[in-house]
Amino acid sequence: MNKQQMLKGIQDQDERLLFAKVLDQVAFAMKRNELQFTDFMDAAKCGRCLERLKNNTDLDVLSFGGVEEAERLKLGFAPMQGMISYGQFPITALHIAPKSKKFGQTDLSHRDYLGSILGLGIERGKVGDILVSQDGAVCFVNEEMADYIQMNLDKVSKTTVTVIRLDKAEVLAPKRTEIRRQTVASMRLDAVLGEALRLSRGKAQALISSEKVNVNWSVVTNTSYILKTSDMVSARGFGRFRVGEVGGRTKKDRIALELEMYI
Known part of the structure; x- marks a missing residue:
């Protein structure tokens, strides 16, 4: 594993430092033949770390945050495939x-x-x-x-x-979800968020603008961001949902939509 080569091209200095620490822990796991775990990081950064490590076939890598669909995750490393499980995360x-x-x-x-x-x-x-x-x-x-x-x-x-x-x-018990069928004016984040969490359009826009809304574990501050099927949306203190099947237009020119609500 060439550390400098793997760090090449990462422009953000904080993320470069984070991934350098990850690579140090990977090297330690391989050298000492034991499990290693990172601190918590946001899921977007975790995903980028996993993407950069995906070609290392000798390494077993797992991400977990303590509960299904966690937004902050740890990475765990083992020197052989099949050595690591969720229950081993500290x-x-x-x-x-x-x-x-x-x-x-x-x-x-x-x-x-x-x-x-x-x-x-x-x-x-x-x-x-x-x-x-x-x-x-x-x-x-x-x-x-x-x-x-x-x-x-x-x-x-x-x-x-x-x-x-x-x-x-x-x-670790699986989170309960329920399917809710709604209609929305558009697939804009503020429109869907308001309908899903029963908030006024103004309240939904305020949450988005104040950096309290994540889409696929990354903060989104653009109220007109267009959601698509399988997107995971969370609003801090209000709940989370996954965008399901997007249907056609109703007679009132609204979009039929399925939402998987976490309860």
């Missing part, structure tokens, strides 16, 4: 929840949870997806950070919280 799922829900209390957001965790002095790469729900959030973290977070995270924003570990088998 990822711990923590459930973080308010101790009590007071009347009128503002719901905690993804930013609140992430800010409080990083406020403990933890690097961003040690934290994966944070799935916010009405009863708290499930946060995926590097295994070696779990005890530290449990012992030290007692507040998110100004809210007192409890932190417990979740059983891996429970977390």
Whole structure:
């Protein structure tokens, strides 16, 4: 494996540094004949790393973020095919929840949870997806950070919280989805997002403009971005869906559309 040759052509310096670290871990896995894992990275960067490694037939490479369809992923490397599985990834799922829900209390957001965790002095790469729900959030973290977070995270924003570990088998259970059939004015991101998540067009546009919407795990800020079949769309704090079959026009000149909603 020629490291310099593989780094050639990567213009973005941050991504070049990231891939250089990935190659170092690949070399270590091959030399020591043992598994190696990266920190968490966004799925778009992870995909580009996988693409660059695809011709290395001696290497077993797997990506995983702790749960199906994760948006932040780790890469795992093994020196032989078939040596690595999802269960071997050093990822711990923590459930973080308010101790009590007071009347009128503002719901905690993804930013609140992430800010409080990083406020403990933890690097961003040690934290994966944070799935916010009405009863708290499930946060995926590097295994070696779990005890530290449990012992030290007692507040998110100004809210007192409890932190417990979740059983891996429970977390790895497949996500439930439902098929919803809708009609949309167009395949523009703001139009589909609004219909899918039952948001006003203005609210959907605001989420997109504020960098809270991902398409195929990359942030998209263009409200007129055209979606296509199989695109995965997520809006932070609101949910996610996959674009299904795109049908024809209705009598009211709207597009018939299938959406796979994650519930």
